[in-house]
Amino acid sequence: MADYTNMWESLGLDLKSHDALLSVLGNAYSDIFLSQKNRPEGMKYFDFVMSEVHGLRIQEIVNAKEQGRKIIGSYCVFVPEELVLAVDGVAVGLCAGAEFNFEGAETLLPRNTCSLIKSAFGFKLGKVCPYLEACDVVVGENTCDGKKKAYEILGPLVKDLYIMDLPQTKSETAKALLKDEYRKFITKLEDVSGKKVTADSLKKAIEIVNAKRMAVKRLAAIRAADPAPISGLDALLVNQVFFHDDPFRFTDSVNKLCDELELRVKNNSGVFPEGTTRVIVSGCPMAVPNWKVPLLIESSNAVIVGEESCVGERGTRWLTEVGGNTVEEMLDSIVDRYFNIDCAIFTPNPSRVGYVKEMTKNLHADGVIHYSLQFCQPYIMESGPVESELEKSGIPTLRIETDYSQEDAGQLKTRIEAFVERLKKK
């Protein structure tokens, strides 16, 4: 990696802590990812992205800023990338996947806050997330109560925190609220960028994001093959990089990876032997570098064949219809698309478990591991009914509740191994 010290310094990063973070991240990455056997060649691109995730990509973002483009950061798949691109902005997902500076976070947040929120604060207070520091606007969306209230505390710490309200039911009034919020977001984006959302710019933006999602959907479908052509860890990584990379290059790289994987499927070759126990992971998002549970699963004689998660199919499975000619019509298509997202903040939320069943069938999975972050009330609450519904449909399910620490790795390993042993007997 080139020397980015000046760039990091100008972004206001704490260089010492940042170096320490990068070194831990680098070691974890090589232990977890580079040590895997039979990896697709196409993953080399993603290895490169990860090695430059705080380097080259930030350089690109800084360059974009210098050209007058605005950097819009967010923590949620409800923030439409299409709208950001329509004002020629850069959309980035913000860091919330590592146990970093939790002591610092706990000076502002209660201890029993979920790891994802604590992580976002840990990064901010520790000044180690260059994405966050490069942002012109940070979008805080009102999803769960934890995030909602945390944004009130985050507000004074960042340059420009924009709050987007979100509905919690799937009623017509809820949909109108979402549309209204997206309309306000357009105004905000137009204000900060000095550019207008036009029918032309919005249409292009929709096409860019659709292409990106189509590539990831293609990858998801290929994973139905046995032997699995790609590990769950690598596929998760692609879904994580989705939030950080340049959209064109990302789409292109995922499609190249898919070309290679389709060949693998044709040749009946894969990363794990044919007949390896297959699981779906469903639940809370796993933001980069949260690889804890997938690593435990894939080192317990099983392969992950799908993620029903915001960093996974919940974030990517719907495309935006490209039919409209006016901004208004296209905004309707965008609202239609985002209103499908079956996040556990919605009540009731039946389509989520329905889709987990569909994934299990389509991807030939043997069982489902339901992953909740400790203190994430919406997903933990939903996990009970999801588990009983799946078990009732003959889909073995293991519920786990964990955080970013390693203290429960031993107990988790035992439970995951036992679950895999249960699946093998079938």
Next chain:
Amino acid sequence: MKYAGIDIGSRTIKLAVLENGRLIFSRKSVASYNPLETAHDLMDSAEFDVITATGYGRHLVKSHLSCPVISEITAFVLGARFFPNNCRSILDIGGQDTKAILLDPDGNLCKFEMNDRCAAGTGRFLEVMAAVLGFTMEEFSTAALSANRAVKINSMCTVFAESEVVSLISQGADRDEVARGIHRAIVSRSAGLLKRIAPDGGIFFAGGVALNGCVRILLEQEMNRPVFVPPDPQIVGAIGAALKGSDD
């Protein structure tokens, strides 16, 4: 062929050897700071052809002996079959884990629940509480059985419960009644796990805590279902591991 199973638990390490489906050797040792050495001592004392490891230290043994491993949960499912019984569920309370396991009608693993991360309400909890009250483990169980009532213990966290017990004693609470309260606390927690997954049928009770007569009796009362404790409840996992070796 002699099939051995070794169960490396947090408090004890257990070894069992089976030949022609019969238990021909079993031995236990208190786990030390060097579980591998303790495991080696145990293995040196026995004769066997193949060995399978289970327990939280299974991967440690695997990396040294390159032997197969199975999780404790599967080991208990297999081990329970060794003892004639018709239980539909297994409760294992060991040194740092509590597991409730539901079996299908053929005796296969169907569903399980396990404590998440800390040792609340496990064998270690009982040990610490016995020490706080100045009892040996045997005295502890006997004292709890002799009490006519139980003092309510609110905390299941070993650290919090210890300070709760200390303050109860300083307020003049009866030692035996506190002992019974501690036993009741561990039973209601385990019963909660069991009720969640296994609504009926006999309970196969294993692990070191099954040696405690008071826990056994209170469990039977709380669940109102028959509780079966095998002759040596600590060896069940090791037997299960040995059986796994003989199956493969």
